[in-house]
Amino acid sequence: MSTHTANTDGTNHDAHDHGHHHETFISKYVFSMDHKMIAKQFLITGIIMGVIGMMMSLIFRLQLAYPDMKFPFLESVIGQWGKDGKLDPNFYLALITIHGTIMVFYVLTAGLSGTFSNLLIPLQVGARDMASPFMNMLSYWFFFLSSIVLLSSLFVDGGPASAGWTVYPPLSALPKAIPGSGTGMTLWLVAIILFIASALLGGINYITTVLNMRTKGMKMTRMPLTIWAFFITAVLGLLSFPVLLGAGLLLIFDRSFGTSFYLNEIVAELAGGIERVGGSPVLYQHLFWFLGHPEVYIILLPALGITSEVIATNSRKPIFGYRAMIGSILAIAFLSFIVWGHHMFITGMNPFLGSVFMLGTLIIAVPSAVKTFNYLATLWKGNLHLTPAMMFAIGLVSFFISGGLTGIYLGNAALDINLHDTYFVVAHFHLVMGSAAIFGMLSGIYHWFPRMFGRMMNNTLGYIHFWLTLISAYCVFFPMHFMGLAGVPRRYYANTAYDQFNVFVDMNQFVTIAAIIGGAAQLLFLINFFGSIFKGKRAPQNPWNSNTLEWTAPVKHIHGNWPGDIPYVYRWPYDYSKPGSELDFIPQNIPDADQTDPLDEPKPVHFDLKNTTMPLVENKEA
Amino acid sequence: MKIVTSVLKSLVLVTALFSFSITAAFAQSAEEGEKLYNANCTSCHAINEKVVGPALKNVHTKRKEAWLLKWIKNSQALIKSGDADAVAIYKENNESVMTSFENLSDNQIKSIIAFIKKESEAPLQASVVPTGTSSSNTTTTDSISAEVSGTLKTSINWLVIIIMLLLIMVIVLVLDILAKVGEIQGKPVINWNGINAKLMLAFGSIGILASAWEIWEHGKLTVFNQTPASTHGAEYDNMFMITLIITGIVFFITQGLLFWYAYKYKHSSKRRALFYPDNHKIELIWTVIPAIVLTILVVRGLKTWTEMTGEKDPKSRIVEVYGYQFAWNARYAGDDNILGKHDFRQIGVMNALGVDTNDLKAQDDIVTNELHLGVGEPVLLKFRAKDVIHSAYLPHFRVQMNVVPGLPTQFGFTPSLTTAEMRQKLNNPKFDYVILCNKICGGAHYRMKMKVVVHTKEEFKQWLAQQPRLVNKSTPNAQATAQVETSTKTKVAN
Numbered sequence A: 001m002s003t004h005t006a007n008t009d010g011t012n013h014d015a016h017d018h019g020h021h022h023e024t025f026i027s028k029y030v031f032s033m034d035h036k037m038i039a040k041q042f043l044i045t046g047i048i049m050g051v052i053g054m055m056m057s058l059i060f061r062l063q064l065a066y067p068d069m070k071f072p073f074l075e076s077v078i079g080q081w082g083k084d085g086k087l088d089p090n091f092y093l094a095l096i097t098i099h100g101t102i103m104v105f106y107v108l109t110a111g112l113s114g115t116f117s118n119l120l121i122p123l124q125v126g127a128r129d130m131a132s133p134f135m136n137m138l139s140y141w142f143f144f145l146s147s148i149v150l151l152s153s154l155f156v157d158g159g160p161a162s163a164g165w166t167v168y169p170p171l172s173a174l175p176k177a178i179p180g181s182g183t184g185m186t187l188w189l190v191a192i193i194l195f196i197a198s199a200l201l202g203g204i205n206y207i208t209t210v211l212n213m214r215t216k217g218m219k220m221t222r223m224p225l226t227i228w229a230f231f232i233t234a235v236l237g238l239l240s241f242p243v244l245l246g247a248g249l250l251l252i253f254d255r256s257f258g259t260s261f262y263l264n265e266i267v268a269e270l271a272g273g274i275e276r277v278g279g280s281p282v283l284y285q286h287l288f289w290f291l292g293h294p295e296v297y298i299i300l301l302p303a304l305g306i307t308s309e310v311i312a313t314n315s316r317k318p319i320f321g322y323r324a325m326i327g328s329i330l331a332i333a334f335l336s337f338i339v340w341g342h343h344m345f346i347t348g349m350n351p352f353l354g355s356v357f358m359l360g361t362l363i364i365a366v367p368s369a370v371k372t373f374n375y376l377a378t379l380w381k382g383n384l385h386l387t388p389a390m391m392f393a394i395g396l397v398s399f400f401i402s403g404g405l406t407g408i409y410l411g412n413a414a415l416d417i418n419l420h421d422t423y424f425v426v427a428h429f430h431l432v433m434g435s436a437a438i439f440g441m442l443s444g445i446y447h448w449f450p451r452m453f454g455r456m457m458n459n460t461l462g463y464i465h466f467w468l469t470l471i472s473a474y475c476v477f478f479p480m481h482f483m484g485l486a487g488v489p490r491r492y493y494a495n496t497a498y499d500q501f502n503v504f505v506d507m508n509q510f511v512t513i514a515a516i517i518g519g520a521a522q523l524l525f526l527i528n529f530f531g532s533i534f535k536g537k538r539a540p541q542n543p544w545n546s547n548t549l550e551w552t553a554p555v556k557h558i559h560g561n562w563p564g565d566i567p568y569v570y571r572w573p574y575d576y577s578k579p580g581s582e583l584d585f586i587p588q589n590i591p592d593a594d595q596t597d598p599l600d601e602p603k604p605v606h607f608d609l610k611n612t613t614m615p616l617v618e619n620k621e622a
Numbered sequence B: 001m002k003i004v005t006s007v008l009k010s011l012v013l014v015t016a017l018f019s020f021s022i023t024a025a026f027a028q029s030a031e032e033g034e035k036l037y038n039a040n041c042t043s044c045h046a047i048n049e050k051v052v053g054p055a056l057k058n059v060h061t062k063r064k065e066a067w068l069l070k071w072i073k074n075s076q077a078l079i080k081s082g083d084a085d086a087v088a089i090y091k092e093n094n095e096s097v098m099t100s101f102e103n104l105s106d107n108q109i110k111s112i113i114a115f116i117k118k119e120s121e122a123p124l125q126a127s128v129v130p131t132g133t134s135s136s137n138t139t140t141t142d143s144i145s146a147e148v149s150g151t152l153k154t155s156i157n158w159l160v161i162i163i164m165l166l167l168i169m170v171i172v173l174v175l176d177i178l179a180k181v182g183e184i185q186g187k188p189v190i191n192w193n194g195i196n197a198k199l200m201l202a203f204g205s206i207g208i209l210a211s212a213w214e215i216w217e218h219g220k221l222t223v224f225n226q227t228p229a230s231t232h233g234a235e236y237d238n239m240f241m242i243t244l245i246i247t248g249i250v251f252f253i254t255q256g257l258l259f260w261y262a263y264k265y266k267h268s269s270k271r272r273a274l275f276y277p278d279n280h281k282i283e284l285i286w287t288v289i290p291a292i293v294l295t296i297l298v299v300r301g302l303k304t305w306t307e308m309t310g311e312k313d314p315k316s317r318i319v320e321v322y323g324y325q326f327a328w329n330a331r332y333a334g335d336d337n338i339l340g341k342h343d344f345r346q347i348g349v350m351n352a353l354g355v356d357t358n359d360l361k362a363q364d365d366i367v368t369n370e371l372h373l374g375v376g377e378p379v380l381l382k383f384r385a386k387d388v389i390h391s392a393y394l395p396h397f398r399v400q401m402n403v404v405p406g407l408p409t410q411f412g413f414t415p416s417l418t419t420a421e422m423r424q425k426l427n428n429p430k431f432d433y434v435i436l437c438n439k440i441c442g443g444a445h446y447r448m449k450m451k452v453v454v455h456t457k458e459e460f461k462q463w464l465a466q467q468p469r470l471v472n473k474s475t476p477n478a479q480a481t482a483q484v485e486t487s488t489k490t491k492v493a494n
Helices: A004-019 A025-030 A035-065 A073-085 A089-125 A133-155 A183-212 A225-256 A281-315 A322-336 A351-363 A365-379 A388-410 A413-419 A423-453 A459-477 A480-485 A499-535 A609-613 B016-020 B024-040 B065-073 B075-080 B084-092 B106-121 B143-185 B192-221 B231-264 B280-309 B419-426 B457-466 B478-493
Strands: B317-324 B327-332 B366-368 B371-374 B379-385 B390-394 B399-403 B409-413 B433-437 B449-455
Touching: A035 A073, A035 A089, A035 A133, A035 A423, A035 A499, A073 A089, A089 A133, A089 A183, A089 A225, A089 A281, A089 A423, A133 A183, A183 A225, A225 A281, A225 A322, A281 A322, A281 A365, A281 A388, A281 A423, A322 A365, A351 A365, A351 A413, A351 B280, A365 A388, A365 B231, A365 B280, A388 A413, A388 A423, A388 A459, A388 B192, A388 B231, A413 B231, A413 B280, A413 B399, A423 A459, A423 A480, A423 A499, A459 A480, A459 A499, A459 B143, A459 B192, A480 A499, A480 B192, A499 B143, A499 B192, B024 B106, B065 B075, B065 B106, B075 B084, B192 B231, B231 B280, B317 B371, B317 B390, B327 B371, B327 B449, B371 B457, B379 B390, B379 B399, B399 B409, B419 B449, B449 B457
Parallel strands: B317 B379, B371 B449
Antiparallel strands: B317 B327, B327 B366, B379 B409, B390 B399, B390 B433, B433 B449
């Protein structure tokens, strides 16, 4: 707790310099080093990638619902891959692969964590900018380059990578195994390596900023839960992404330089003229999932952090069990590193090893349950402002419950035997990781839009967007559980070769229609988002009467965030509806009457449950 | 019977010359061709429609026989030689590589072509491929009526989508106008706080009812509504039901509370939220209770897991399941119940599976295109892959194991219901057990399957005795079957 005082003076000086600095279009909007601008760049790139990823899903959903129908428009959209209006089976695999890659890495990792870590870390801990603005800028541009490389792979001979987003060798290692394992696969690997560079540059920055640049009084135990989530996320990324980098490099060697890290007993004819022996395809899976599992929490924790903040603010209540929330984040983060094997129960691993992974996996349910109950306890006896952000946060909790519970099936090695790689898995991760994280991201966008763009989004559109998205997401993913329980495998181009799956024809059509409606609902969001940037109502400084520091900075963005001194912090961020206070919120920078040193704790209040009916003072906003 | 290495992916085709001699011999060869065609070609091809590879109808008139032979045996070599037709076909099919069939003899390929010719000339009938549009639970619907109802249904679906989209637009416009009216009047026309709160309640209750209904209704379509076809399946289903009940209770309670609170505690200016940041006792309770429940699930799960993956019955019959793009083969260990050696370098050279026929233990091995098992007979499946990772998934037996090139895996179980019994239980005379491929492996992944037949013990013995050994020393007979038993017994005794 001794580091906070050092930065205040130095960065003040910086801010002064920057304030008078003349900026060109390029330095302001393109190669910007301002964390707020970089956050917007991440967000808008993320949204564009998200739209592309979703369009892909609609194309393959059409195929799944109407395997015998021809859609002549496909040929004009995807050319040779949709000859005569029929989607090519190889391109179907390409679509699911790129859909997964885009959603997992480009939208829910970079788009979510990149946006909100960048925007909120300096603003909420009270720093002028990131520890290294230059590295921060590089982080975005590596991400941008990576997106371009990935998208360009859609246009190469043989199509983009088609081995599933996990790109297991030998399918991905043998360029002749499928059309998508040629140039497209190489570009995929290059894109991921660039992406890892971006994630690491960003992660180091987030960690350093949180540890070293907090303002005076911002103890670790006074940080908003968003910051805790971003901080732990960055640590997870820093520890796990390099392993994926290693895995990717070895795969490149196997593909291009004749090595056999992941290959065994492959004849020369299949492997570019060199016989491959001695490696292990399962080694790749271990390396991949050593990233892959923490990656799930890299996606989910920021969404949970955002939810904690949004739910507390809009319930006008302190988050219940602040320390337990931090504890559960830490527990989830730690456990996420020792459970990767649950993705590999049926690779033939030693059954004892399977037991160990199963034990670790099911333990994760405990901190997750604590988080859920704490959210419920926060809502209990709150005074809920049902803003779009709040509703999306509630939606997240709902998905987190639904998807989390099916994790108990899949984490159980025995049950996994019959559920592995079926639609049950698709349903599970689209609820808990896909929908939940997207809802966290949307919640964050609605909540911090005024902070980002100085204008308000349209609430009415927001409500309709929420309801359509919530209902369609459940209609898309909930029925999939039952297909999975009937043994329908994922990644099938059609189920027509199996009589036993004919009963799901109707269900597949229902799911596709729900997906199309859900997709259309996102148009409302896009209209609202881009429309409000230019035409939204001007935002007040603190539209949600929130306690955290970002709302003490002026609406207009300036370099260095605060015009004068950085505010000191006197309390934790959750003093909502505190007894004895006239307003129902007390921002972190407001000292108690007799509190002179920010490091002192404010006087604890005595509260009891019978207190609730005391006559209350209205706040101005209500 | 000869086994064939890979799938016929191709553009088969035939020569006009070929059609000269329609003789008895031809009929016979078409019949053999049909078998070979079903075993090797159907993963990627159909007669009348493009699947992964092009439709094969009339290929015999489109290409010369000599060309077809070359193409089927090794299409890549033909492409490299610069043959214009070959290159064009390769490009046209997005450069998917057709599996080479060098182990098919010229005569065998000719008989396949004969079969295609026969099929091409046959009047177009209900195709072999099941129509995906039949809407009821019955698997057999007249294909024409299915098609009609399919189109009808589809256009209604599209109409519904368009109407819904229009409806959404209208609602958005109306709400927008109302919001503007509210602004002018200085008082919002719509009380969104109340509406959203009520919608939360409605969504919560309808959602809970709908999911209960779906678990009930669609639960019937799952394999858990069917008796498992293996002995460990009962234990598995038991574990599943325990998990379903526990998670179900938690699901309904937490979702119920979530949406109830969202409704109950909606904003009111007459009320102030309760400042209630912490309660260690409550938190301890809701940490410890989930921990206890999970302990129960873990302990029960470990028991099931150990039972399913633990030591196998040493008397188990050993069968190798061999996967490749895009089909399966089964290899029975034969009378000695020991699989002969194999070498991946010999795949397609010595024989399709690369089994070393000089190895004495290999000579009695039996290779088939279907997996036949005896009810009540423990079997140990040993998995081997040629090219990429596949996964052998037998949902009715609660069995799945990855099939990894260069990494032997295995799964042992005991079938407990014959195909006939299962058909009766499901009231579906066409039902068949199946091995599906459940690890993405390429364009025809979704068609990569092998039929599984469970016989009574006697039927199985008979079936096995009829299968040719890898090295055909004598005609298989009942004596050979007897040998299986003795040698198995000896092995156990040892």
